[in-house]
Amino acid sequence: DIQLTQSPSFLSASVGDRVTITCRASQGINSYLAWYQQKPGKAPKVLIYAASTVQSGVPSRFSGSGSGTEFTLTISSLQPEDFATYYCQQLNSYPLTFGGGTKVEIK
Amino acid sequence: EVQLLESGGGLVQPGGSLRLSCEVSGFTFNNYAMTWVRQAPGKGLDWVSAISLSGGHTEYADSVKGRFTISRDNSKNTLYLHMNSLRADDTAVYFCAKCSSTCSTKWFDSWGQGTLVTVSS
Numbered sequence: 001d002i003q004l005t006q007s008p009s010f011l012s013a014s015v016g017d018r019v020t021i022t023c024r025a026s027q028g029i030n031s032y033l034a035w036y037q038q039k040p041g042k043a044p045k046v047l048i049y050a051a052s053t054v055q056s057g058v059p060s061r062f063s064g065s066g067s068g069t070e071f072t073l074t075i076s077s078l079q080p081e082d083f084a085t086y087y088c089q090q091l092n093s094y095p096l097t098f099g100g101g102t103k104v105e106i107k
Numbered sequence: 108e109v110q111l112l113e114s115g116g117g118l119v120q121p122g123g124s125l126r127l128s129c130e131v132s133g134f135t136f137n138n139y140a141m142t143w144v145r146q147a148p149g150k151g152l153d154w155v156s157a158i159s160l161s162g163g164h165t166e167y168a169d170s171v172k173g174r175f176t177i178s179r180d181n182s183k184n185t186l187y188l189h190m191n192s193l194r195a196d197d198t199a200v201y202f203c204a205k206c207s208s209t210c211s212t213k214w215f216d217s218w219g220q221g222t223l224v225t226v227s228s
Contacts, residue, residue, distance in 0.1 A: 001169075034214040036152070043202055043221060044144075044152065049214035087152050091211055094166045096142075098152040 002026055002090050006099035012107045019075040021102045023088035028068045032092040035064055035073045038101075039084045047086075048073060078104070109133040109217045111203050116222030123193050123226070129186040129203030129219055137161070137181040140206040142215060143188050145199035145224075153199070156188065157210040166210075171197075193226045200224075 003026040013019050023033065031051035036044035046055045048064035051071055061076040075082055083106055088099040115127040129141070142157040156177040157166045165177050176189040186203050200221040207213040 032212050036215075038152075043218035044215075045218070046214055046216055049207070049216075055216070089152075089154075089214075091213060094157075094211060095168045096154045096157070096210065098154065101151045 001095055002029060002093065002097055004088055004090055004097055004099035006086075006088055006102050009100060009102060011102055011104050013078050013104060014107045015078055015080060017078045019078050019082075019104065021073045021086055021088075023066075023071045023073070023099050025069045025071075025090055029090045029092035031067045032090060033064075033066070033071050034089045034091060035062075036087045036089065037082075037084045038087065044087065080106075109205065111205065111217060111219035113201065113203050113219045113222040116201065116224045118225045118227065119193055120228050121194060121226055124189070124191045125193065125224060127188040127190070127201055127203075127222060127224070129188075131184050131186070131203075131205070134205065134217075136179075136184040139208065140210045141177075141179060141186045142204050142206055142210050143177060143186075144202045144204055144215070144218075145197075146202070146221070147196070147199045150199075155201070157206070158186070159209070190224070193224075195226050198224060198226045 005024045033051045035048040038044040052064045085103045143155040158177045162179045174192045178187045202221045203219045204215040205217040207216045
């Protein structure tokens with residue numbers, strides 16, 4: 001099974017900060033990686049798919065990059081509504097797996 | 108508007124069974140693969156199972172293989188998860204999600220709000 005390791009697991013940041021979250025895969029997954037945002041008590045929402053394609057309706061401050069085994073999610077200027085938990089997911093092969101999550105909190 | 112509505116969760120004793128349903132609307136159900144994802148209280152996301160457009164191909168996480176069965180009724184626009192031999196570590200909110208096409212190599216583009224399954228005596 002492909003393991004995904006997200007770092008950091010917790011991040012404290014201020015409004016306006018640039019934030020980067022890393023996701024490392026235990027083996028190559030091409031660009032079959034998605035990023036999701038989840039707020040407390042809500043369902044996850046896709047932000048990025050195919051490693052770098054921004055889902056329709058998602059603000060342009062969100063971007064993704066990477067291929068193979070190392071990927072990043074970047075929020076260029078953190079907004080109040082961005083405080084949430086972020087998960088990466090590999091869709092290269094079954095079983096489909098998620099990273100452990102990165103909780104972004106207000107400093 | 109795409110909508111997914113899960114139902115069927117509740118309290119069940121260890122070793123018991125439960126069937127979850129996910130009724131969808133707003134898209135052509137039989138054009139998309141579907142999937143279940145769960146989240147234990149305070150924990151991360153855990154993929155459970157996926158099913159192809161026709162229902163002829165299914166995939167499972169090792170943790171549920173042999174105990175859970177995913178199915179779909181395209182005439183009723185409904186996805187199911189039959190859960191047997193339930194254990195305490197199956198306690199979670201169960202989300203159904205729509206895959207953007209197939210599930211592998213694509214992404215989960217719409218999610219339901221989830222239904223809570225609690226396994227306890």
